[in-house]
Amino acid sequence: MTVSRVFSGRAPVDQKTRARVLKAARTLGYRPNQIAQSLALSRTRTIGVVVPEISHSFFPEAIRGIEEVTYREGYHLLLMHSAETVEREQDALVTLESKRVDGILLSVAQDVRSAAPYRRVLDRGIPLVFFDRCVRGIGAACVGIDDEESACLITRHLLQHGYRRIAHLAGPRHLLISRERLAGFIRAHAEAGVHHDEALVVQAGFHEDAGHAAMRSLLALPSVQRPRAVVAINDPAAYGAMRAVAEAGLVVPEDIAVVGFSDDLRAALMPVPLTTIRQPAYDLGRAAAERLIAAIRGEPGVRRSQTVQTELIVRRSCGCGGPAPRGNDTRRA
Amino acid sequence: MTVSRVFSGRAPVDQKTRARVLKAARTLGYRPNQIAQSLALSRTRTIGVVVPEISHSFFPEAIRGIEEVTYREGYHLLLMHSAETVEREQDALVTLESKRVDGILLSVAQDVRSAAPYRRVLDRGIPLVFFDRCVRGIGAACVGIDDEESACLITRHLLQHGYRRIAHLAGPRHLLISRERLAGFIRAHAEAGVHHDEALVVQAGFHEDAGHAAMRSLLALPSVQRPRAVVAINDPAAYGAMRAVAEAGLVVPEDIAVVGFSDDLRAALMPVPLTTIRQPAYDLGRAAAERLIAAIRGEPGVRRSQTVQTELIVRRSCGCGGPAPRGNDTRRA
DNA sequence: TTGTACGCGTTATCAA
DNA sequence: TTGATAACGCGTACAA
Numbered sequence: 234m235t236v237s238r239v240f241s242g243r244a245p246v247d248q249k250t251r252a253r254v255l256k257a258a259r260t261l262g263y264r265p266n267q268i269a270q271s272l273a274l275s276r277t278r279t280i281g282v283v284v285p286e287i288s289h290s291f292f293p294e295a296i297r298g299i300e301e302v303t304y305r306e307g308y309h310l311l312l313m314h315s316a317e318t319v320e321r322e323q324d325a326l327v328t329l330e331s332k333r334v335d336g337i338l339l340s341v342a343q344d345v346r347s348a349a350p351y352r353r354v355l356d357r358g359i360p361l362v363f364f365d366r367c368v369r370g371i372g373a374a375c376v377g378i379d380d381e382e383s384a385c386l387i388t389r390h391l392l393q394h395g396y397r398r399i400a401h402l403a404g405p406r407h408l409l410i411s412r413e414r415l416a417g418f419i420r421a422h423a424e425a426g427v428h429h430d431e432a433l434v435v436q437a438g439f440h441e442d443a444g445h446a447a448m449r450s451l452l453a454l455p456s457v458q459r460p461r462a463v464v465a466i467n468d469p470a471a472y473g474a475m476r477a478v479a480e481a482g483l484v485v486p487e488d489i490a491v492v493g494f495s496d497d498l499r500a501a502l503m504p505v506p507l508t509t510i511r512q513p514a515y516d517l518g519r520a521a522a523e524r525l526i527a528a529i530r531g532e533p534g535v536r537r538s539q540t541v542q543t544e545l546i547v548r549r550s551c552g553c554g555g556p557a558p559r560g561n562d563t564r565r566a
Numbered sequence: 567m568t569v570s571r572v573f574s575g576r577a578p579v580d581q582k583t584r585a586r587v588l589k590a591a592r593t594l595g596y597r598p599n600q601i602a603q604s605l606a607l608s609r610t611r612t613i614g615v616v617v618p619e620i621s622h623s624f625f626p627e628a629i630r631g632i633e634e635v636t637y638r639e640g641y642h643l644l645l646m647h648s649a650e651t652v653e654r655e656q657d658a659l660v661t662l663e664s665k666r667v668d669g670i671l672l673s674v675a676q677d678v679r680s681a682a683p684y685r686r687v688l689d690r691g692i693p694l695v696f697f698d699r700c701v702r703g704i705g706a707a708c709v710g711i712d713d714e715e716s717a718c719l720i721t722r723h724l725l726q727h728g729y730r731r732i733a734h735l736a737g738p739r740h741l742l743i744s745r746e747r748l749a750g751f752i753r754a755h756a757e758a759g760v761h762h763d764e765a766l767v768v769q770a771g772f773h774e775d776a777g778h779a780a781m782r783s784l785l786a787l788p789s790v791q792r793p794r795a796v797v798a799i800n801d802p803a804a805y806g807a808m809r810a811v812a813e814a815g816l817v818v819p820e821d822i823a824v825v826g827f828s829d830d831l832r833a834a835l836m837p838v839p840l841t842t843i844r845q846p847a848y849d850l851g852r853a854a855a856e857r858l859i860a861a862i863r864g865e866p867g868v869r870r871s872q873t874v875q876t877e878l879i880v881r882r883s884c885g886c887g888g889p890a891p892r893g894n895d896t897r898r899a
Numbered sequence: 900t901t902g903t904a905c906g907c908g909t910t911a912t913c914a915a
Numbered sequence: 916t917t918g919a920t921a922a923c924g925c926g927t928a929c930a931a
Contacts, residue, residue, distance in 0.1 A: 235901060237926065247900060262690065267664040268604045269924035272907050277601065279644075279665075287633065290831075293626040300620065300647045304654075309661065311612075312645040314633045321637075328642065331600040332612075357595070498623075502835035568917060570910060578916060602908035605923050 240265050271333065280525065281329035283313045283322060283339040285366070289439075289469070290497045291514045292340070295364065298518025299338060306526050308335070315342040317439075323350050329359075336360035336525045341368060343405040343439060360528035360535070364521035365512075366410055367538075374528070375538040376521035380410045383510045383543045384417030384464065385424075387492050390508075390545060391462045392425040394553040396490060399429070400460035402437035402447045402470050411466065414494070418464055433460050437470050444473030452481045462490035462551070468497045471507055475550070486552025496546055506548035517541050573598050604666065613858065614662035616646045616655060616672040618699070622772075622802070623830045624847045625673070628697065631851025632671060639859050641668070648675040650772075656683050662692075669693040669858045674701060676738040676772060693861035693868070697854035698845075699743055700871075707861065708871040709854035713743045716843045716876045717750030717797065718757075720825050723841075723878060724795045725758040727886040729823060732762070733793035735770035735780045735803050744799065747827070751797055766793050770803050777806030785814045795823035795884070801830045804840055808883070819885025829879055839881035850874050 238244035239254045246254075257263070271277040280303055284292045296312070303310055311334060313325035322342045329337055337359060339351075348368050354361050355372055367375035391399055401418045404411030415434065422429040432454070437447035444465055451460055465471035471493030478489050485491050485505045493500060496511035520539055528535035547553060571577040572587045579587075590596070604610040613636055617625045629645070636643055644667060646658035655675045662670055670692060672684075681701050687694050688705055700708035724732055734751045737744030748767065755762040765787070770780035777798055784793055798804035804826030811822050818824050818838045826833060829844040853872055861868035880886060 237924095238901085241926085245900060250901080262686075264660065264664050266605075266666060266924050267661075268601060268610065268666050269907090270926075271601045272599075272605050272909090272923090273925045273927085275907070282645075287630040288623070288626045290621070290623070290626075293621045293623075296645075297620040297647070300645070304647065309665070310645045312615075312629075312633070312643045314630070314637065327597070328600075331597050332642070333599060333601050498831055499835055502832055502837075504835075570908095571917090574910085580916060583917080599908050602923090603910075605907090605925090606909045606911085608923070 236263075237265075275333065277333050277335055278307060279309045279311055279332070279334045280522075281311045281313060281325070281332075281334040281337040281339075283315055283325045283329075283337065285315050285317045285322075285340055285342045286439075287314055291365070291495055291512065294514035295340075295518035295521075298515040298520075299522040300518075301515075302519050302522035302526070306522075308526065317343045319344055319346065326350050326354055330354065330357060334359070336362070336529045338362055338364055338521055338525055340364050341366040341408065343408055345407055360525060362521055362525040362528065364517060366408060369409060369538075372536055374524050374536050376517060376524055377410070377538075377540065378510075378512055378517070378543045379540050380413035381417040381420070383494070384414035385421045386417075386543075386545050387494070387508070387510055388418045388421035388464055389425065390547070390553065391464070391490065391492065391551060392421055392427055394551070396462040397427060398433065398458075398460045399462045399464060400433035400435065400451050402444055402463060402465045402474060403434055404466035405438060406436065414466060430458075432458065437466060439467055439469060441469045441473035441476070444470030445477045446473070448474035448477035449481075452477060452483075460489065462486075463492070465491065465493050468493035468495045468500050468507060468509055471509070471550075472499070472503065475503065475505065475507075485550050490552045491550050493550075500546070501548065503550070505550045508548045508551035508553070509546050511544040511546050513541055513543070569596075570598075608666065610666050610668055611640060612642045612644055612665070612667045613855075614644045614646060614658070614665070614667040614670040614672075616648055616658045616662075616670065618648050618650045618655075618673055618675045619772075620647055624698070624828055624845065627847035628673075628851035628854075631848040631853075632855040633851075635852050635855035635859070639855075641859065650676045652677055652679065659683050659687055663687065663690060667692070669695070669862045671695055671697055671854055671858055673697050674699040674741065676741055678740055693858055695854050695858040695861065697850060699741060702742060702871075705869055707857050707869050709850060709857055710743070710871075710873065711843075711845055711850070711876045712873050713746035714750040714753070716827070717747035718754045719750075719876075719878050720827070720841070720843055721751045721754035721797055722758065723880070723886065724797070724823065724825065724884060725754055725760055727884070729795040730760060731766065731791075731793045732795045732797060733766035733768065733784050735777055735796060735798045735807060736767055737799035738771055739769065747799060763791075765791065770799060772800055772802060774802045774806035774809075777803030778810045779806070781807035781810035782814075785810060785816075793822065795819075796825070798824065798826050801826035801828045801833050801840060801842055804842070804883075805832070805836065808836065808838065808840075818883050823885045824883050826883075833879070834881065836883070838883045841881045841884035841886070842879050844877040844879050846874055846876070 238246050315322035361373045363375045365377050435447045437443045493507045493509040496509045500507040571579050648655035694706045696708045768780045770776045826840045826842040829842045833840040
């Protein structure tokens with residue numbers, strides 16, 4: 234029909250005809266059916282976003298960044314929640330493929346083992362960009378931070394302020410960011426010429442309870458073996474660790490220093506404000522969305538990964554600030 | 567084709583044929599195209615979710631509740647962000663209609679004026695359920711809290727503890743929840759036989775800056791007219807108010823008590839922990855999703871609204887706790 | 900400038 | 916139990 238031309242706008246239509254069509258559309262309440270459009274064009278202008286968690290403030294912020302870009306570019310968001318499980322993540326991927334999204338943004342679930350499902354998506358020709366939690370070497374771009382360098386930075390900060398026995402509450406074993414943060418933790422020790430005790434690297438996870446449990450196991454060590462400082466995999470784990478320290482009748486940072494990773498909403502507000510690495514979630518979301526849209530458009534160089542800048546935020550929990558200031562002051566390194 | 571019967575499962579297919587089809591599907595990497603299904607069935611199994619904000623912790627929590635239910639029921643989520651503007655909200659509605667979602671969950675933007683766009687959605691026969699920020703009387707269900715009662719409850723708490731000059735930082739004028747919370751504020755006064763000074767009801771908004779500005783205007787009043795306590799429209803506004811109080815060299819709650827609404831993540835962690843109303847965002851999201859899916863299925867009684875229970879959370883900022891306890895203790899009323 | 904035929908991949912319906 | 920045909924509502928390609 235000529236109606237299509239009127240609504241798509243990219244074809245010559247007589248003024249009078251156009252007016253007639255528009256008027257009829259108005260009275261009939263007509264709106265182009267995007268489902269039919271999608272079928273005809275095999276293009277949905279929809280992007281799938283798969284997140285392992287919805288509430289942890291990093292992800293809403295990242296989604297806000299993604300939405301900002303996709304809205305501007307005329308794409309819409311199909312939001313899927315993997316709940317940190319591979320099963321639901323694969324399910325999400327299959328669904329997104331079935332729904333013929335134009336591309337996928339994904340942050341991997343904590344118990345991933347295999348890259349096969351991602352490879353299949355790529356093999357089908359669906360553009361895929363990882364954000365924050367990436368899988369490398371399968372030909373998909375990754376937009377994240379430099380986890381190794383950031384972990385090294387915050388560990389170095391502790392070492393430079395005289396801490397020697399430093400523990401690490403590590404993240405899920407199979408996740409790249411866990412391994413990279415651990416690598417940064419180790420590199421900082423190597424650079425400082427300080428031996429790191431492997432007994433002080435304990436498995437934890439991303440949640441407060443995991444950090445709490447891991448910290449308890451460290452506190453159960455004979456007192457000569459106990460850490461004097463702790464580098465947690467992220468802020469919630471650090472909160473759990475701080476709680477365990479308090480429950481043991483000890484004080485942060487005087488007895489044990491604790492630092493986190495991501496600078497979530499609560500970090501500055503904790504009873505002992507948390508020293509941490511600021512992860513610019515919003516910018517990261519924007520960058521990831523831009524990368525994906527470039528890939529969808531077939532622009533070159535889209536497989537290249539991108540790193541957004543982090544920042545060390547020094548607060549009281551590391552005990553590195555000379556006479557500990559009162560209140561919620563925040564200084565940047 | 568017979569393929570359709572195999573995948574849909576609801577039609578008799580011979581075992582051998584089924585096996586042949588599945589094997590072929592596997593080798594070809596075939597997956598049913600949901601776009602084509604949607605066109606044929608005029609059913610997308612997709613729900614549109616429109617939120618005015620993405621990051622404010624209430625909405626991620628609500629979305630998590632929504633996702634929990636929709637995942638279980640086999641629906642997917644198209645997430646739209648109105649950014650508190652009517653323009654983008656209308657845009658979202660038009661898009662969702664074009665994308666033929668099976669139903670819509672919406673929390674209205676702060677500057678809504680007209681219910682016409684919602685009416686149009688309903689006229690098209692698209693099920694619509696409001697959550698948290700509702701529009702009443704247009705035949706759409708609303709899943710929210712009892713704003714009037716909750717505001718009355720927290721105001722009454724202040725009155726019962728002897729506060730008399732109480733201010734209200736009101737929400738956007740055209741929003742139902744603003745009006746209802748104001749009504750509750752007034753009713754509490756009436757019930758207590760306390761006159762409320764209309765000069766102490768000032769327009770603010772949902773953000774910290776709005777609360778800050780509104781509080782400054784109250785602090786600029788001659789000291790006899792100044793409020794002794796403040797009921798903020800929500801927690802972020804209360805944070806802004808607390809900041810303004812501190813900047814004026816005054817102390818919460820000794821000089822001015824401040825209470826909020828929603829119990830977001832930071833409320834318990836503020837330097838002076840905030841007394842507030844707990845809004846169960848997750849449950850609210852679940853209830854709204856259930857209501858919508860019932861409506862999509864054409865079940866009866868779906869236009870009925872639903873109220874989820876709130877709770878008064880008493881912390882230090884209201885100064886009602888006898889000798890003010892140190893730390894972040896939280897007591898329930 | 901406008902209209903017609905065909906295909907996008909599926910389901911419903913009816914026939915075999 | 917399976918196959919054929921006609922929708923679903925659009926865009927493309929071509930003809931008028």
